Amino acid sequence: MKLQKNEIVGRLSYQCDMLFRVIDIIMMDGEETAILYGEDYRLIADAPLFDLVPLDTKKRQEISKHERSLEKQSFELFCQDLHLIKERQLYETTTGYQRDLNIFQIPGRVLHIDGDPSYLRKCLDVYKEIGVPVIGVYCQENEMPNKIDVLLDRYRPDILVITGHDAYSKSKGKKSDINAYRNSKFFAQTVHNARKRTPNLDQLIIFAGACQSHFESLIRAGANFASSPSRINIHALDPVYIVSKISFTPFQQSINVWDALKNTLTGDKGLGGIETKGILRTGMPYQSHIDD
Template sequence: MVVGDFVVRLSYKKDLLFRVIEIDNKNDVAKLKGISYRIIADAPIVDLELAGGMRFTSDESSTMEIIESNVRTILREHKGLDANKLQKVVKVLHIDGDPFYLNVCLRYYELLGVSAVGENVLESQQPIKVKELISIHNPDILVLTGHDSLNKTYTSTEDILEYRNSKYFIEAVKQARIIKPTTEQLIIYAGACQSHFEGILSAGADYASSPSRVLIHALDPPFIVERIAYCPFYKVLPIEEALKYTITKHKGLGGYDTFGKSRMGGNLERSALLKASVENS
């Protein structure tokens, strides 16, 4: 077994597919990164089995079928929009502590018709960099994520010190709100697996993870963002609708009802006819 191998954990009944990112030969332990879920874990090498050419475990394959079905449904909804009307492009800034998950999300933003730019910034650096990146990209929606976890031996879920990176997400949200104080100016989603949900919301986020301190799926952020981006600015987006196509739903994600960000404008067909008329005169 070497770094880069894909493996499953026997003690967890091969539920998730991982990639080996580090091996401690002295203690016979491997550090693993989840492929579908935002998880970094340590496991004894004897508990691991090479996955061969497996792309997903059986559980993950079922989830991918749901994701593909959701994407098809969303794209059908988009086809129902009036193609002859102008639509303001909603800008998304996704700041992620993990480049692999960031690239996965960026691919799905594109597939879902959402204009997004990604920045790979370590969780501990996000509070330092977030204001600068907002100034550069001027987004309508901000996503702050990466890795997080709750200590295995935690005594209280309320103690921020029990979490790996929640304090950084909380501080990054606070920094973002210094320059974009209101939801009308900037909608914020923040958090990762097992994050301190209540603390992140209290800091000023509109959506956060993880209410039940569970793992979140890598594609949860794009599915929330798509709902916000395509909801009209004058219409309230209920939390149930925001989470409609997410994988982990209410256990992994939550937040407040917000107004959407979509704005429709003048008729493109009329504009094209006027342009043609001017050119022919």
């Protein structure tokens, strides 16, 4: 049976350990080769067609069962952490609950630019569930450097996410060579262009990178958080948890790097960054409506 675009497959040589979506089928070194995007991890790969097998719904559920469990656990831990942040802020604002104040909060606004429309939809659903104000834009990785100025002018975010797919190829060079990565150079240039406009690391907070990305280049370009220090795969939702933590942390507080990473699915092997201030602003009084 011939594989079709958007079909979900597994790699036989890896015992179908990950789910992949077929993006394209091309001729490479004289044989038909599929370009693959990870379904749960921000990885781009290629594989000869003979190494791929289509997966039915039952098999896909078996493979992804562990991932869904990890996602649920990470989300629940994040929500607990977010609840503590909100309660602490309410306690401090009301002087230990001694005053009954009608307050409102303005979390940081996120512009999430993603090279994968499927991942983008998944991330937007989680942002919405958490309550983060977000604009999502699908943009191919190689187009991001040229489009970032227009997008920043249009949406004026507090937090910028630059992500999609990436991968390191040993055949193209050493891990220290950014040209050995599929999209790291585009991510780094996009960060650089954004930082030219807003040099202050606390006025525009940036997360950049995907699976196996060149972490050092992204941080040098001006990202506050990036992937992947150990060149491992990162989960599709990892950027969401990091920037949501920043969005709901009061602007007077600095965020310890580990505090931002602890509820991600990948941890400090796949993600890293620098100490960064929160964005949340609290005001009063809250008006549910204003009569004319």
